[in-house]
Amino acid sequence: MTQAARRLGWIDVVRLGMVQAAxxxxxxxxxSTLNRVMVVELALPAVLPGALVGLYYAxxxxxxxxxxxxxxxxxxxxxxxxxxxxxxxGGMLATLAIAVMAERPGSGIALAAAGFTLIGFGAGxxxxxxxALLATATAPERRAAAATIVWLMMIxxxxxxxxxxxxxxxxxxxxxxxxxxxxxxxxxxxxxVAAMHGVERGTHAPATGxxxxxxxxxxxxxxxxxxxxAFTLFVGLSMTAYFMQELILEPFAGHVFAFTPGQSTSMAGxxxxxxxxxxxxxxxxxxxxxxxxxxxxxxxGCLGSAAALGGLAAAGLAGPGAPLRAIVFSLGAFNGVFAVxxxxxxxxxxxxxxxxxxxxxxxxxGAAQALAAGFGxxxxxxxxxxxxxxxxxxxxGYGAVFVAEAALxxxxxxxxxxxxxxxxxxxxxxxxxxxxxxxxxxxx
Numbered sequence: 001m002t003q004a005a006r007r008l009g010w011i012d013v014v015r016l017g018m019v020q021a022a023x024x025x026x027x028x029x030x031x032s033t034l035n036r037v038m039v040v041e042l043a044l045p046a047v048l049p050g051a052l053v054g055l056y057y058a059x060x061x062x063x064x065x066x067x068x069x070x071x072x073x074x075x076x077x078x079x080x081x082x083x084x085x086x087x088x089x090g091g092m093l094a095t096l097a098i099a100v101m102a103e104r105p106g107s108g109i110a111l112a113a114a115g116f117t118l119i120g121f122g123a124g125x126x127x128x129x130x131x132a133l134l135a136t137a138t139a140p141e142r143r144a145a146a147a148t149i150v151w152l153m154m155i156x157x158x159x160x161x162x163x164x165x166x167x168x169x170x171x172x173x174x175x176x177x178x179x180x181x182x183x184x185x186x187x188x189x190x191x192x193v194a195a196m197h198g199v200e201r202g203t204h205a206p207a208t209g210x211x212x213x214x215x216x217x218x219x220x221x222x223x224x225x226x227x228x229x230a231f232t233l234f235v236g237l238s239m240t241a242y243f244m245q246e247l248i249l250e251p252f253a254g255h256v257f258a259f260t261p262g263q264s265t266s267m268a269g270x271x272x273x274x275x276x277x278x279x280x281x282x283x284x285x286x287x288x289x290x291x292x293x294x295x296x297x298x299x300x301g302c303l304g305s306a307a308a309l310g311g312l313a314a315a316g317l318a319g320p321g322a323p324l325r326a327i328v329f330s331l332g333a334f335n336g337v338f339a340v341x342x343x344x345x346x347x348x349x350x351x352x353x354x355x356x357x358x359x360x361x362x363x364x365x366g367a368a369q370a371l372a373a374g375f376g377x378x379x380x381x382x383x384x385x386x387x388x389x390x391x392x393x394x395x396x397g398y399g400a401v402f403v404a405e406a407a408l409x410x411x412x413x414x415x416x417x418x419x420x421x422x423x424x425x426x427x428x429x430x431x432x433x434x435x436x437x438x439x440x441x442x443x444x
Contacts, residue, residue, distance in 0.1 A: 021157025067363025083126025090118025148283025278336025301338025
């Protein structure tokens with residue numbers, strides 16, 4: 001008899017969450033702190049960090065290739081740790097570029113571009129391989145809770161990094177910034193190495209042998225699967241809607257409700273608290289008590305987010321007396337429900353289809369998510385400027401964008417209702433060894 005592959009236990013899931021926290025801490029540091037230093041301390045045009053962050057998002061299109069490499073290259077640990085190392089090195093290079101920019105702007109910008117390129121490749125390789133491991137080695141009934149744990153730990157890691165770096169950077173000097181980022185990078189790499197040690201051992205199903213399928217052929221095979229294509233559409237729609245409000249919510253509070261910077265920042269913190277609560281709710285209810293499927297929670301999160309966005313549009317028209325904070329908190333909660341349920345659904349679908357393509361599928365969906373995030377943020381900001389100009393009224397302009405976001409979420413919910421029907425049932429495509437998709441036989 002063939003020995004069955006080992007499933008990840010809860011301690012293993014927490015360890016993978018620690019790795020995701022390490023990844024998130026470096027990404028958040030380089031896309032927020034370095035952004036602020038370039039714009040404020042160096043007085044550079046905001047378009048520069050915007051272009052660098054855009055480069056990071058654009059490079060996420062390589063995620064399917066990283067996923068394919070982890071599918072075909074044996075253990076995924078080396079891709080995870082190699083990605084974290086590249087991410088840390090890119091963060092250090094981008095930070096050193098800040099010091100160079102003050103004296104030689106051209107050289108500094110070139111160095112920063114190289115750093116953000118490494119950040120993009122590193123994040124793509126590490127995150128895609130980690131999620132593929134989580135999807136293939138976690139028992140189906142634990143996937144909602146596993147997704148919740150990993151994402152909450154990523155949020156916690158980013159928050160702790162922001163607090164620690166904020167305290168350590170004052171008084172600011174370029175040299176202090178380099179030392180602080182170096183410390184964060186070293187801690188992140190050490191944490192990832194310690195967390196990954198032995199976690200993957202025994203989780204692989206026995207190898208079936210045969211030649212390795214070329215990347216283009218593997219990606220074409222995944223794209224030929226109706227559910228994989230439909231889920232890619234869902235990810236693109238929902239993530240565009242999710243990120244459209246990211247850059248305009250605080251300006252909306254300032255323009256329409258006359259919030260001070262401190263008040264709008266506090267409101268953003270309230271939204272993040274809602275996200276945390278929404279994620280926790282899905283993890284506890286779905287895995288702890290068996291309440292609802294990933295399909296149910298995903299659709300509920302999308303429709304709830306749409307309702308909250310409609311509430312924001314109505315609040316803007318109602319004016320200062322509207323319960324803005326309560327609506328923003330509810331938006332965060334439904335966003336959290338949607339986000340973690342969508343990741344749980346993604347983990348379920350990763351093994352649905354032709355065998356040994358889990359990493360390639362996760363990479364395809366990760367690329368769609370990253371590109372939608374970049375596009376959604378830009379689209380939201382540009383649409384708000386255009387709508388405010390055309391309407392001549394900030395409330396009406398922002399409200400039009402919120403309504404458009406709500407419509408995208410409703411459309412995404414309709415796609416999810418179809419693609420997640422059966423929560424992991426196969427589409428009938430033949431697997432590589434002749435089995436039907438969705439049988440679960442290919443998953444460890």
